[in-house]
Amino acid sequence: MTLKYQAEMQQLGIENCPPPEYDYSPLTAFRFIFKDLDHPNNFKPVALIFPQRLNEFRDYAQKCQTFGLSMFAEKEKRHFMLLQKKTAGRFSKTVGTCLAALKLGDTDGLHSDPFERSDSHITFHEFKDTDLAQCIINVENL
Amino acid sequence: MDIRDVTKLFDLEYYDGPLLSLFADVNGDFYLYKWYDMAPNAHQWLVWRVQYETLLRYLNGMATEFDLLHEDINEPFYLVEFSEKGQPVVVEILAHSHTLETYSELKTVYFDPELCPNWKAVRHFFRLKPIELEAA
Secondary structure, eight states: OOBTTHHHHHHTTOOSOSOTTOBOOOEEEEEEEOSSTTOTTTTOOGGGSSSOOOSOSSOHHHHHHTTSEEEESSOOSHHHHHHHHHTTTOHHHHHOSEEEEEEEOTTTEEEOOTTTSTTOEEEEEEBTTOOGGGGEEEEEEO | OOGGGEEEEEEEEESSSEEEEEEEETTSOEEEEEEEEEETTEEEEEEEEEOHHHHHHHHTTSSBHHHHHHSOTTSOEEEEEEOTTSOEEEEEEEOHHHHHHHTGGGGGOBOOGGGOTTHHHHHHHHHTSOOOGGGO
């Protein structure tokens, strides 16, 4: 299946993205979003949000990741609290103040291995016709 | 410091883009890029030089993030924005007192490998550079 941002990645010369070990197995994932469920940045990858929250514009391997979305495979509120603390309370300006639970099926996209990192962080690359807002099964304030 | 002459080594924290990244220059000096805030048309990064020994102590859980900031009052804190073409520009030099006050909560925050997307690579990289921790 075609990735949602395939054309944009091709334009930048990004190849082999996502890496071959990414798979499409269904899972419930958790992502920080804005209180406004229709906020345009809720499911937009960092590469496409202006201004981009990036500090390196030359590394193509990293650019692959910037077309994916950060999520957690386990419900974790403590990471949000810690990142708020580390950024003097500003982290929520870029990711919102809610935690959405998303039911992701095998036709929604490709994700990294949830067991690769001990914090269960995954990077998710959407397929072309996926509407992640429709995958939300629960939203909590943080 | 010429911020155009630094090369990114690793992201130490990442969620929808980097939040804390390690850079180095050709002299082997290390710099941290910490996401600072949003400006109308750019994101802002707090950039400062860190000593190798302090950085290693931080990565080993022996120093707090505040220790990294507090290390040397003679080292300036640069506020950096990237242009639309990705060129870094220093927009301000921040006062130490203001910066330390902003991040006073970091006095109890230690490095968390769980938030590091490249932890294996970071460990490998620093294992190649042995250091006398007691002498630091």
